[in-house]
Amino acid sequence: MIMRRTITVVLLLVILGGAVSAEELFLEEILSRTGTTLEWDPYRGHGAIVRGSRILSFSLGRELAVENLAMLHRIEPPRRAEGSIVFGPRFATLAMRLFPPPETLRRVGAIFIDPGHGGRDPGAIGRHEFDDELRELREKDLVLDVSLKLYDLLRQRFPEKEVVLSREDDSYLTLEERTDLANDIPMEPNESVLFVSIHANASLNTRARGFEVWVLPPEFRRRDLVSAERTGVSDPDVLSILNTMREEEITLESVLLARNVLAGLESVVGDRSPNRGIREESWYVVRNARMPSVLVEIGFVTNRDEFLLLEKESYLREITRGIYTGVINFVDNFEEVGRD
Ligand SMILES: [Zn+2]
Numbered sequence: 632m633i634m635r636r637t638i639t640v641v642l643l644l645v646i647l648g649g650a651v652s653a654e655e656l657f658l659e660e661i662l663s664r665t666g667t668t669l670e671w672d673p674y675r676g677h678g679a680i681v682r683g684s685r686i687l688s689f690s691l692g693r694e695l696a697v698e699n700l701a702m703l704h705r706i707e708p709p710r711r712a713e714g715s716i717v718f719g720p721r722f723a724t725l726a727m728r729l730f731p732p733p734e735t736l737r738r739v740g741a742i743f744i745d746p747g748h749g750g751r752d753p754g755a756i757g758r759h760e761f762d763d764e765l766r767e768l769r770e771k772d773l774v775l776d777v778s779l780k781l782y783d784l785l786r787q788r789f790p791e792k793e794v795v796l797s798r799e800d801d802s803y804l805t806l807e808e809r810t811d812l813a814n815d816i817p818m819e820p821n822e823s824v825l826f827v828s829i830h831a832n833a834s835l836n837t838r839a840r841g842f843e844v845w846v847l848p849p850e851f852r853r854r855d856l857v858s859a860e861r862t863g864v865s866d867p868d869v870l871s872i873l874n875t876m877r878e879e880e881i882t883l884e885s886v887l888l889a890r891n892v893l894a895g896l897e898s899v900v901g902d903r904s905p906n907r908g909i910r911e912e913s914w915y916v917v918r919n920a921r922m923p924s925v926l927v928e929i930g931f932v933t934n935r936d937e938f939l940l941l942e943k944e945s946y947l948r949e950i951t952r953g954i955y956t957g958v959i960n961f962v963d964n965f966e967e968v969g970r971d
Contacts, residue, residue, distance in 0.1 A: 680730070737823070745813070756770070768831075827888075885925055
């Protein structure tokens, strides 16, 4: 009796494709661990798991898997079992390497928008006379206007990210309060905050005009980017090396963000305002933000022609669109690099 039952079970297992060992993984588990989707050709018993531009192909009963349609890997032959497909440890390892779990991917978790000045600090002031009428523009008002518009656009584009304003009205914040607000946004270890400070320019040279973006010069040393608590590393030498690495990464990312913002601005207002390029100086806000950060100067209120542009609501909308385009291009690229 026992013998017959065993035979029945064995027969059943043979029909279903054999027992699944502890080392094997079901297709569903691999898909969920790697965030991939399946493409399946039932006639040829041929399939592929796919995420973004990456693809890992396999065939039932065959000892080969193909990475990105080019590189061959030897695997335990995938087989049918319990109405699904099971894979051996080689394929599972390959899949995990090719498609790292989504929670370990780099992503921008938050975008911090900092309209410069505010309250008792008006920032740059431009005054020009037009037909006996003295008109005035204050930096704090211009940059708040652009920042609020940018906030709305980014909220719509990235509903899953936090978009934060340092101020949303005519209030005064110290530089330290601004960077503290940004540094205190809670982030997962794989997440970054982007810091975008928005200003308008003034110059004694009334012919100076155009937009520019400031970043921290690469030789500047930022402190305490990597903390002992966060990394679990207590050796000060190791922490210092980690800090340097993080610092170089942040500097590079800040330059990339700056380039993207400049390109975005040039595409919308380049026909009317010159691109003054990337500038480097250790601005307080940029220096103390432990994240990719840039300071955007949208134009000169002291230049008569640029004043006329900056006065217009439609021009500020274009400026905003330019910064926005730069930020989203940077974000797409930043997150894609982590993925591929
Ligand atoms: Zn300013």
